[in-house]
Amino acid sequence: MLDEDVRARRARVAPLPNTPPAQDIIRGATITGERDEERARSIAAVGGGGGAGPGAAPLRGAPSPISGGFGASGAATSSAGAGQGGPVGRARQLAAGYQPAVIKVVSYARGVARATATGQYVQREDVPLETHDGRLLTDREAVADEIKAWSADFSKRAESQDVGAFRLKLEGVPDTAEGRATYEKAIAAAFSGHRYAARVDVDEKGALEAHVVAAMAGSGKERFRIREAQAADRNHDARPRRLDSVSDAAVRARIEAASGIDGKAVVIRPGATSHGRDGVSYRLNKLIEKSAALDDRGKSLCNVADARVTAREWGPSLRSQSARDTMHLIISAKAGTDVAALTNAARAFLHDRFADHKFMFGVHTDKESAGHIHAHAVITVKNESGQKIHPNRDTFAEWREVYAQHAQAQGLKIVATSAKERASSQSYGPKDKAIVEAADRPRAAREARDRAYAADPFNQRLIDNARQRIRVARTNPIRLPMSAPDRKVVNESLLAWKTVAAEQPSNGAAKDMLERLLMAQTVGAILHTIGKRVEFLTRESEMPITSEQMLQDQRLMNDAVSRTSDRLDGETKQQFRQTSARYLETLANRIDLQRMQERGVQQLSRADVEAVVGVNADRLIERAQEIRIKEEREATSAEHLATSAIDAERRQEARGGIDPASQKELRAERAIVAGSQQSAAREAREAAAAVEAARAIAEHPAQPLPTSLVQTDALTKLRLEQEKIVSELEAQRSEAQSSKGQRYR
Incomplete structure (x- = not known):
């Protein structure tokens, strides 16, 4: 059944003449990205400013370059989608040796000091920086003066309030078992959708009172907001802080619905707030100073270790934000790219996309021996109208399109494409490289500082994570398409590369990319089929499926996973095994429960539970x-x-x-x-x-x-x-x- 589903999916794309099935094409060298074109970190020297050079035959489907250097704000985007020639046009260009357009935001800076440090980093090695209005900054002092001039428009916004302390009181609820149960219901309702921890105490008057630490961000778009009372109000109001009207009304309504207590009898007083995961640890430690607390999942918090673990768990749900004044953007190109052409293309792109922002940029070639050069830009987040940049996935796709248009206008062989189209897992930046180099190879001029940085315990995780990202990016394992949109992109790209491989049967890059995408499509289809089948087998139905029927499906799935896993290696294999294991574990648990039911088991002991979980033990x-x-x-x-x-x-x-x-x-x-x-x-x-x-x-x-x-x-x-x-x-x-x-x- 499973193999039939997978074969049916692959049959939608006609195979190339004399091309064996995807399983026969699979080879370890391709799976690990050994021959992936993007890993060739240098390109052949060519004339014409790094482009195709005089006399080169024009590529079929290649876009016409835009004219001029400084385009109007919307000039490039109007032709961006069509200009790249669609998936087939991009595939033809990549097969012809074009390099993917690479634009990354490395970091953001808040305040004059951090923004100045970023600008001076870009100005290292005495690289002159060109500003938005055409001036050159040739030394560190000039960069500092420029940032100081920008700072008049920097944000005055503080860091986000991510976690807060609250006191909750229910008027008239006595200190009894029932009263404490009512408090538990009220706390759960008040902070529903938020991560929280709470303890219930008796105040100086003998009445119950709850102390709660909660994440300000909740489910959906809810976020608690605290209003600070104005100085004039504090003479008449003993509460300097209060929830805003929307948050306050929502909390009271939920408490009333859960406990039956009138919202008017609810007193909720916000206390101090903190920022980030460290703020969570601090607030939780303050909460448990007097006695233990329980979190929203029923776990007890008694000590510093508990608070640290809980802070880690809460981290992803905080939706933490810091104020941003400048953005450090990098445009990367392979070694051998004409520096003057790259400089012109970067200048044109910056004026096109950031015409109403202040910026400075410069081109670095000090890493050319390592296979790449970069144009660095420091850009104000806020434009002249006060609007801020909030780049997302679509923004970066648009930036790549526009930059590729300007690069081609300068004769550079650069095309806008996405990592999904190439099933690529490359995702590390200059910051990761700088971290690892400082730790492994201290610079002569800063040896003591670099060694101190590497020895600092607080930097160890940062260094390890950077090493991991670089390792994965260099091996470039196949990126598995897990979602429907990702599978659609892979399927479209596969069709495009089949066209190119048919047109150019001797093109090695086209052959390698075709193999890579066939593997991504096949493995993605297997995971999708397993997931849908497990969902079907484990859902409620009027005609329950027997454990024997489930077991037959499980054997087929295990066989498909095992055969596929044997043909993979490295990070691709690990990702496939982890993902498929989650589905198979869910099914295995359900099979054991179903088998117990069929034996007439009425109760499950702790030993039964451990026996079922045992299928996950390995x-x-x-x-x-x-x-x-x-x-x-x-x-x-x-x-x-x-x-x-x-x-x-x-x-x-x-x-x-x-x-x-x-x-x-x-x-x-x-x-x-x-x-x-x-x-x-x-x-x-x-x-x-x-x-x-x-x-x-x-x-x-x-x-x-x-x-x-x-x-x-x-x-x-x-x-x-x-x-x-x-x-x-x-x-x-x-x-x-x-x-x-x-x-x-």
């Missing part, structure tokens, strides 16, 4: 072992860094004098040693926790890890995965109970 154990190995490797590396720092300190002591410069260098070395030793100690603790976590998972896969062991983000995710498996089991059990009329406990 994957959980494997994941725990991966974390253990990674943490032990990081602990060894940190210990090596600490030893190296101590050796450097001893060398400095041996050659140092009593002069102020020598003493300063010695103090710097001692600070590095202290930081390295702290990092080594922390990594050792985390490695020990990972070892213990791996042992605990192997013994009891269904039992959530103790909070004391959850010391890293990876272990946090693992514990959440355990809890998710058990909660899904409980949900499936409830569904089975309602459909069969049986009772479980």
Whole structure:
């Protein structure tokens, strides 16, 4: 059944003459991106400003370049979609050696100091920066003066209020078991859709009162907003802060509906707010100073470790925002691209898209030996009319189209395309590279500072994440199309590359890209088919499917997953296995529950629950072992860094004098040693926790890890995965109970 569905999907696209099926085409070198054209980090030198050169035959379907250098604001976009020739035109250009247009926003800056630092970074190596009005900034002082002039229009907005402390009181509710139950209902209703933690105390008058820490952002578009009372009002109002009218009305209405208490008897007083995940940790620690609290999912928070884990869990739901004054944008090109042409194209693009913004830009060629050059631009987020840039996916697609038009007008072989069209997983930027280079190869002029940066325990996660992004981008595993829009893009791109491969049968780039997209389409179709089938098998129906019928489907799915997984490797294989495992685990849980029901089981004990969860044990154990190995490797590396720092300190002591410069260098070395030793100690603790976590998972896969062991983000995710498996089991059990009329406990 599954294979028939997949074959039917592939049959919609006619195969090339004499082309074997997708399974036969699969080869490891292509899957890992070894021969992907985009990984060739240099292009052949050509004439005509880096373009096709005189006498070159025009490409069929290639766009006509726009004229001029400074276009009107809408000039390029009017022809952007048609100008690139559609998927077939873009495929022809890529097959002919065009490089993809690459535009990235590396960072945003808030305030004069950060904006100046960004501008001076762009001006490094004495690269002159050109401004929006054509002036040249040739030194750091000129950049600082320019940013200072811009700062008159910088935002005065503070960072977002992400988490807040609240006091909730229900007038007339006594301190009894029923009263406390009423408070629990009221708290759950008031903060419904928000992450929160709360404790219920008795105030100085003997009345109940709830102390709550809650994320300001809730489900949908709800966000609690706090109104600060004006100075004139504070003489008449003891509450300097209050919820705005919309938030206040919503909270009172929900409490009244859940508890039956009149909204007028509800007193809710907002306290201080904080920003970001660190703010969550701070507020939770303040909450549990007197006694433990319970979060919205029923977990107890008793200590600093609990607060840290909870803050990590809340992070994705905060919708945190910081004020932005400038944007650091990079236009990247491969080594060999004509610098003058790139400069002209970047200038034309910036004037086209940011005509009413202030900006400065410069072109860097210092990384050409590494395979690329860049145009850096620092742009004010707010334009002359006060409107701000909020770039999204569509914005970047438009920017790539416009930039490619201007680049082609300068004779550059650059085409606007998306990573989805190439099933590409490349996604790292200069910031990641700078982080890793500073950690691994300290610069001679800043050796002490770079070593201190790498040794600082607070930077370790940042460095590790940057290394991971670079590693994935360099291997460029196939990006699997998981959503319907992604599959549509892959299918359209596959059709385009089939056309190009048919036109140019000897073109190696076309052949490689065709294989890559066939694999992406095939694997995406398998995952989609499995997901839909599992959804069908596990949903409520009047005619329940037997466990034997489910088991037959599970065998087919396992076989398809195993055969497909054997033909993959690297990150692509890992992504496929993780995604398919989620579907198969859901089905396996439901099969075990269905089998128990068919045996007439009326109740599920804790042992039964653990037996069902046991089908997930192998994957959980494997994941725990991966974390253990990674943490032990990081602990060894940190210990090596600490030893190296101590050796450097001893060398400095041996050659140092009593002069102020020598003493300063010695103090710097001692600070590095202290930081390295702290990092080594922390990594050792985390490695020990990972070892213990791996042992605990192997013994009891269904039992959530103790909070004391959850010391890293990876272990946090693992514990959440355990809890998710058990909660899904409980949900499936409830569904089975309602459909069969049986009772479980």
